Amino acid sequence: MSLEGHVEIVLPQDPAGSAQVRLAEPADVTGLLSGRGGEDVVKLIPALYALCGTAHAAAACAALESASGFRPDDQTRRTRTCLVLMERIREHILRVTLDWPAFIGEAPDRNTARAAMPLLAGLKAVIDPHREAFLPGAATVFDAHGACEVIDQAERLIGDQIFNETPQGWLGRGGPSAIGQWAKTRTTIASRVIDELSSGRGKDLGAVEPVYLSEFESSHSIAPEGRGSDPCPETSPLDRRRSHPFLASSGKPSVMDRHIARLIDLAATLLELRRMVLDRTVEPHMPGPVRSEGIGMVETARGRLTHQVSMHRGAVKTYRIVSPTRWNFAAGGIAERCLNTLRGAAPDDRVTCASLIVAAIDPCVAHSVRGH
C-alpha cells in the first residue's frame, strides 16, 4: 500500500471566490532518523520511500555529504545521476501508459508499462551491481556498454509505444505546429491524448502565468512556507523544460501544455541519460548546486525533491523532506492558481475540470473535489 497524502479541493459557488487547496501529506517518518548515522539513513530512506527510492536515496546522500563536507568522486556522481534519470523515465512511462488512456476512454496500456518495469533494475545491474552507489565512499563499477544496451531498450520502447518515432526526432519537432501534426497523424495513446486535449477544453484549461521554482536559486527556496502573499513557484517537468520551443511559445501554459511538457521531459531525459553514460565531459548533476550545508536536491518526474539534514557528533539531529507536491499544492501555488481559472464555470463542469488540472500538475496525488 502507498500513502501519497491527499489533496482536498473546495470550489466556491461564488464566482468571485477563490479555490481552497488543502494538502494532507503522508505521516512524517523522519523522526525515525534522529540519532542515526549517515549510512543508516541512506539504507532506511529507500525502504520507507521505495516507490521512488532512487531519488530519495540520492537526495539523502547529497544532504548528508554536504553536511559533512564530503564530495563523492565523479564516477559515483555519474552513477547516481544515471539511476535518478532512469527512475524518472520509468515514472513518466507509467503515467503515460497507465493514466493517460482514461482521458480518451481507453484501458491502460499494461504491456508497455510492464516492459518499463525492468529498466531501472537492468541499469543498476550494469552500473551499480553491488548496490553501493548511495553508500558513503562508494567505489562503483560502471559498464558503459551494458548501460547503453539498457538505454537502447528504453529508447525502442518509448519510440515504438509513445512517440511512434525516435524520441530524438520527436524532441526536434520543436514548435506547436510540428507537435500538432504529430498528434494528428500518429496513433499512440500519447499522440491521441494530446490531439484530444488540443482540440477540446484542455487547450486553454487552467492557463495561468507561470512562476518557476528554478528561477529562485537562493537558499530561501528550500520550502514553500513563509512566502507571504507572493505566488508560490511550481516545480515540475514544465519548469525543467520551459526553454523547449513548444513550451517557450506558450505564455500561459494550459493542461495540454503540461502533458506535452511531460513528453518533452521523457524524451529529453533519455537523451541526457545516454550522454551521461557516453560523454565523460558532461558534468553529473548529482548532487545539484550546494545551497547550504545539509541540503540535497534531486529532480524527480514530478519536480524537485529536497532533503535537509542537520548533524550533531556524526548523528542526525533533524531531518526534513520537502516534496514537489508541497510546492505545487501550497497556498498561492500553481494548483490553486490554475483552479481559480474555473470561476464562473458550471458546477459539474468545474469538478471535472478540477480533476484534469490536478492530474496535469501531479498525476500521483490522491484528491477530492467538492463545491462549497
Place this chain on the structure above:
Amino acid sequence: MCLAIPARVTQLDDGDMAVVALEGVKKRISIALIEDVEVGDYVLVHVGYALHKVSPEEAGRTLAMMAEAGVLAEELEEIAGGAL
C-alpha cells in the same frame, strides 16, 4: 512523496488481479506489472498497481519501522477508505 507500505498477497484473481492485506485491511489491486506473484508474497502497491515484490524480511523491517513511527495505526484509516 509516497510512503511505501508492504502488503501481503492473500488471494490471486483472474485478469492479473489480486487481493492484498495489511493489518486486516484488504484491497483489490492489479499485479499486471510484475512477474510470478504468489499468495504470501509482499508487494509495494501504488495507484492500484503492485510495482515491486519485497522479501518477507525486508517487508518485516519496513513494517516494524512504520509501526515505530506510528504510521500504521494512524494511516490505515486512509487505506481503509478504498478497501474491499
